Amino acid sequence: MRHRKKFNHLGRKKGHRSSMLANMACSLIEHKRINTTLAKAKALKKFVEPLITKSKSDTTHNRRIVFSRMKQKNAVAELFRDVAVKVADRPGGYTRIIRLGNRLGDNAEMAMIELVDYNDTYVTKKKKTTRRSRRGKKSESVSEEVVNEEVVNDTLELLLKRLLLRLLLKRLLLKRLLLKRLLLKRLLLRKLLLKKLLLRKLLLKRLLLRKLLLKKLLLRKLLLRKLLLKRLLLRKLLLRKLLLKRLLLKRLLLKRLLLRKLLLRKLLLKRLLLRKLLLRKLLLKIQKKKKTNNLKIII
Secondary structure (H helix, E strand, C coil): CCCCCCCCCCCCCHHHHHHHHHHHHHHHHHHCEEEEEHHHHHHHHHHHHHHHHHHCCCCHHHHHHHHHHHCCHHHHHHHHHHHHHHCCCCCCCCEEEEEEEECCCCCCEEEEEEEHHHCCCCCCCCCCCCCCCCCCHHHHHHHHHHHHHHHHHHHHHHHHHHHHHHHHHHHHHHHHHHHHHHHHHHHHHHHHHHHHHHHHHHHHHHHHHHHHHHHHHHHHHHHHHHHHHHHHHHHHHHHHHHHHHHHHHHHHHHHHHHHHHHHHHHHHHHHHHHHHHHHHHHHHHHHHHHHHHHHHHHC
16 A cells, blocks of 8 residues: 655655655765756755754764665765854754756756855845944934834845846856757767768668679579570480480390290291101101012012
8 A cells, every 4th residue: 555655755665766866965965066957856856955954063873874775975974064054043944945947858957956055145144243232223213224224225236146146047057958959960960970971881781792692693594594405405314314224225125025036936837847757757657568568469
């Protein structure tokens, strides 16, 4: 539950916020005035004023408490040594916030926070007291007039000083604005130049990449052509070899057929010869038998 947390967190978590406020308090005590945003100045006012009241009574306990919040020995020493002496008679309100207008970049409200007793222009002078005599009324009226004149003069001086301060602040702000504008223009010009250079580099890289890609494509095409030519040559060679093989096979087959025919003819001739021989033998035998039979008959 977010009870008792209704204060400006400044967009930071607890540790970050406390360390930032401690650093700002140290720089305020060191430089007596700092420029920051209005929200941070208000948060710093709440943070630093209780510590300044602690510094009025210089005890080790108070020093330890202040050191636990500010965490810088030099700043704590300066607070208890110098600032506490200046602020001794003041019962509170040790800091003053002066608005400085809006920041250029994000339009944030800017402010200057300062220690009241270290600004000589805003410190009011002690009024000079004049003795009043009881005897005559004229002296009283004269002294009253003198006092009134002094008060008027003091107020006029204060007003003039305030006006001068405002004018100086305006001039400073204008100078800062002009410087910021010049710096922004320079930065923009640099950015534009850098962009142009980067674009040129990118274009050159693209051109080089295109050239490389074209070269690669040409090389690939050449390689593909070479491969196709090689394949065509290989196919032709293979076809020739196949044709030669077929021709050789045909020749072999023809030779075999011729050989078979010759062999068959030879076999047939042999059979015929054998038959003829057998027939002759049979005839001869038959003739011999006949002769023998005839002889027998004759005898």
